[in-house]
Amino acid sequence: VLQGPTVDRHARSLPRQLWRSWRNSRLETRRPPGPLARIDYAKAGLWRAFGTMRAMIRDHIEHRLTYISAPTLLLRGSRDPICPARWLDELAALMPRSERLTLRDGTHTLHYVYPWSFCNAIRPFLARIQQENQHE
Template identity: 55%
Template sequence: MSLVPALLCLAIAAIALGWLSLAWRRLKQASALDEGSRRLGIEGASVQAGPYRMFFRFARRRAPAPARLPVVLVHGLVISSRYMEPLAHSLARDFDVFAPDLPGFGESPLASAREVLSITRLADALRLWLNACGFERAMFVGNSFGCQVLADFAVRYPHAVDRLVLQAPTPDPAARSLPRQAWRDWLNGRRERPRTPAAPGRIDYAKAGLWRAIATMRMLVRDPIDERLKRVAAPALVVAGTRDPVVPLAWAAEAARRLPHGALMTIEGGTHTLNYAAPHAFAFAITPFLKAAGSDLFRSPHR
């Protein structure tokens, strides 16, 4: 290669890297709430939860109804409560809904960019956040990696958990590797178009940073959720989309069987992030479970 083409290639590469760096910085500086949040009636606040300053989104119940426990939404891998906004809006018809950013993600930064909390420490942070908000007990809805945090939380803090909805709990024991997970995530992104959470995901990956993202992905595939589910005492509903390549129906059914008080619900045509891709269908499906009295929790054809 002659000198001129080589210099041209280097210049193009430098421009591309500069553009990517600028785009990354802009993503990191994205505001917590935007016009779309306000249209959905989503508000935000922060509390000091032990050593963590934790941001959370919330939506107040819109319809008059009997007093109910709050519903807490727990986000998935690397992403934050930003992509829980559509589900929060849908559930707020009947419930007060809260969605925290776990420490290190979204608007709840850690002091060091290299600090990565284990699943157990993330569950502990969730407990500290509950205390800081004045909640002794709640109903919980998790998506994907959020189900892993909730499983750990429910085992160690059973008195704080009224009931659980585990939507697409990861990892499928048959896919405990980063390449397999990446391939399944890519397939899911294709299937979720045009309602994919890719746009909020780019913001949250920038805010978390690549180091924390990769370290958390490694935790996801190594976590023994299949063993932990056996010790969850609370009633739990596993929700699976029939077109979810990340959490196949066979694993979702096995997860429900492992739960001492578990049941499976399938959503036809659903994919991995129902909270964003199909929030109204998801909320409609789980609302009877969230409203049910203890003796009626599993009076369902999906049991």
């Protein structure tokens, strides 16, 4: 399961990613992950946080997904500004055994903000894959 895969090749720059992240934070009103992220960044330190962001921008996930042969669920929220639907479609086209799923009203950090919806969304996929594996 790849939830909200980043970084969209059409927005592969730090300013664009920061803008999209800010927009996402404005949408996550129920349980915003911002406070948790600030704690993580504080523990890691600024150099590590910036190094991670730099590595994220340089990562071209679209080049490596072609090597994945396992069944893969690509999941995003319908209001996710970081992983737009077009980007998910592009990634799914690279993976022959992929499925796409968009959670209505979800934002980028589904696993933090909407954990029950996230779990309920992936369970049928995992159960079906498990059943297929048992029949092989």
